[in-house]
Amino acid sequence: xxxxxxxxxxxxxxxxxxxxxxxxxxxxxxxxxxxxxxxxxxxxxxxxxxxxxxxxxxxxxxxxxxxxxxxxxxxxxxxxxxxxxxxxxxxxxxxxxxxxxxxxxxxxxxxxxxxxxxxxxxxxxxxxxxxxxxxxxxxxxxxxxxxxxxxxxxxxxxxxxxxxxxxxxxxxxxxxxxxxxxxxxxxxxxxxxxxxxxxxxxxxxxxxxxxxxxxxxxxxxxxxxxxxxxxxxxxxxxxxxxxxxxxxxxxxxxxxxxxxxxxxxxxxxxxxxxxxxxxxxxxxxxxxxxxxxxxxxxxxxxxxxxxxxxxxxxxxxxxxxxxxxxxxxxxxxxxxxxxxxxxxxxxxxxxxxxx
Amino acid sequence: xxxxxxxxxxxxxxxxxxxxxxxxxxxxxxxxxxxxxxxxxxxxxxxxxxxxxxxxxxxxxxxxxxxxxxxxxxxxxxxxxxxxxxxxxxxxxxxxxxxxxxxxxxxxxxxxxxxxxxxxxxxxxxxxxxxxxxxxxxxxxxxxxxxxxxxxxxxxxxxxxxxxxxxxxxxxxxxxxxxxxxxxxxxxxxxxxxxxxxxxxxxxxxxxxxxxxxxxxxxxxxxxx
Numbered sequence: 307x308x309x310x311x312x313x314x315x316x317x318x319x320x321x322x323x324x325x326x327x328x329x330x331x332x333x334x335x336x337x338x339x340x341x342x343x344x345x346x347x348x349x350x351x352x353x354x355x356x357x358x359x360x361x362x363x364x365x366x367x368x369x370x371x372x373x374x375x376x377x378x379x380x381x382x383x384x385x386x387x388x389x390x391x392x393x394x395x396x397x398x399x400x401x402x403x404x405x406x407x408x409x410x411x412x413x414x415x416x417x418x419x420x421x422x423x424x425x426x427x428x429x430x431x432x433x434x435x436x437x438x439x440x441x442x443x444x445x446x447x448x449x450x451x452x453x454x455x456x457x458x459x460x461x462x463x464x465x466x467x468x469x470x471x472x473x474x475x476x477x478x479x480x481x482x483x484x485x486x487x488x489x490x491x492x493x494x495x496x497x498x499x500x501x502x503x504x505x506x507x508x509x510x511x512x513x514x515x516x517x518x519x520x521x522x523x524x525x526x527x528x529x530x531x532x533x534x535x536x537x538x539x540x541x542x543x544x545x546x547x548x549x550x551x552x553x554x555x556x557x558x559x560x561x562x563x564x565x566x567x568x569x570x571x572x573x574x575x576x577x578x579x580x581x582x583x584x585x586x587x588x589x590x591x592x593x594x595x596x597x598x599x600x601x602x603x604x605x606x607x608x609x610x611x612x613x614x615x616x617x618x619x620x621x622x623x624x625x626x627x628x629x630x631x632x633x634x635x636x637x638x639x640x641x642x643x644x645x646x647x648x649x650x651x652x653x654x655x656x657x658x659x660x661x
Numbered sequence: 662x663x664x665x666x667x668x669x670x671x672x673x674x675x676x677x678x679x680x681x682x683x684x685x686x687x688x689x690x691x692x693x694x695x696x697x698x699x700x701x702x703x704x705x706x707x708x709x710x711x712x713x714x715x716x717x718x719x720x721x722x723x724x725x726x727x728x729x730x731x732x733x734x735x736x737x738x739x740x741x742x743x744x745x746x747x748x749x750x751x752x753x754x755x756x757x758x759x760x761x762x763x764x765x766x767x768x769x770x771x772x773x774x775x776x777x778x779x780x781x782x783x784x785x786x787x788x789x790x791x792x793x794x795x796x797x798x799x800x801x802x803x804x805x806x807x808x809x810x811x812x813x814x815x816x817x818x819x820x821x822x823x824x825x826x827x828x829x830x831x832x833x834x835x836x837x838x839x840x841x842x843x844x845x846x847x848x849x850x851x852x853x854x855x856x857x858x859x860x861x862x863x864x865x866x867x868x869x870x871x872x873x874x875x876x877x878x879x880x881x882x883x884x885x886x
Contacts, residue, residue: 395690395691395694431713432713432798432799432800433713433714433798433799433800436713436714436717436718436800437717439717439721440717440718440720440721440724442725443720443721443724443725443726444720444724446725447697447729450729450732450733450736451694454690454732454736462736465736466733466736466737469729469730469732469733472729473726473729473730476725476726493800628848628852629852632852
């Protein structure tokens, strides 16, 4: 690796850090965007199977070229700007929707050794978890700005719902993350994963029992459900609510501007799935001792959660709006608040398993 | 010029322009969004000072929560722009005096700080007093100082926040009274409602037994019985 990089470094000279950072960013984002495209295919196939349909099967073998065809169609469609819209903000809206969902990937680690070497991550920063909370919390701006700038009642109602819902579920999301950082006593995501690979069960070769999901089971569930709400996916998709407010903030958008909202939603889904795998399911650690750790495990865990996203969507009807608020504030926030205290006391007690 | 100097001037310029636009923008929604930009730039400058915890918290709390709710309110208001600018010249002298006062006060505080020596000395005493816990990063350092040196002020601040929170809830919580009293439906009762509470299903024969008539003949409806 060094043998290849050395001549490149001398060739680029002082701009090398910038070039190298760009290379890393492209190496993460290109597979991500491809994953987003095929996530739509996966979704249609899975939901088709659940509903005893075939799903897309016309374009290419098994319909595999369907996402490409969809992307081409959206690219060639006209972006219509409504006459009453606030033009600048109308264009900024979708950009602000997709930017945070891509920015979050800067701190996602993909692999590291047991002793913390060979870290495969774009930016290995100490405050990684905090950065992710901040990025997740600004995701809502795209929706708000799009809803307001469209100058349409339905879009505006969607924006209002999105604001209330995302701010509410951020609270329980944040508390669930506080539990994780309490027991790993680090905000660095790589360290959080490495910490999960240590302990009695990991020494016995049963690594999957030493991951965070077991001691933090309620937080694990709440984190994932809050993640569903943060990404505005079913059954929390009151923001879009086709039957009530058409498509919420997206109603006035067309063509690629509309597609950006979709890309953002799917990129967020993948981000939440990967985050859940990293924080609660040991990231790239293998579940049993006789199999090697590797990036493939992170991939498999993320795919499992993505499947759950789709499974939930095909299974549950949409929540009523006041039920969404009630679940967030009256169920999740109290449970997470109590659990933070429980974990803190547990850590200081002689029964602590994280020494 | 070093690269970080360039970055500082870039963020500072954006911050100043955004700050100016907050008070000069005609549309309040635009003003609120410029405030968001100002917070972001301030966060960037703090990051340059390697105060990453403060920078990210600024973005998280102010951009992610406070400004979202602010926008929520501003967007819903139907603001009459003409009336908003009506008394500009009347209020200008008072506003200018208050602004000048604030600037002088900030100057008095900061002039000391720019000396640099006293702050550094204060920081040195703090690290000497507390027990040396190995800290590799900014967040650990901050947590150590907060929970040892400044434990009481920190708890006091937390208590003030709690009181403010309880006050906000109790101020806005209202039960409907008077002629609207009967319109109030408790959401709890609404959610707890089951279909059995609303509808009673009564089991009964699908047809009524009719009194036997002498000349019944062949009635089609009774064929099945």
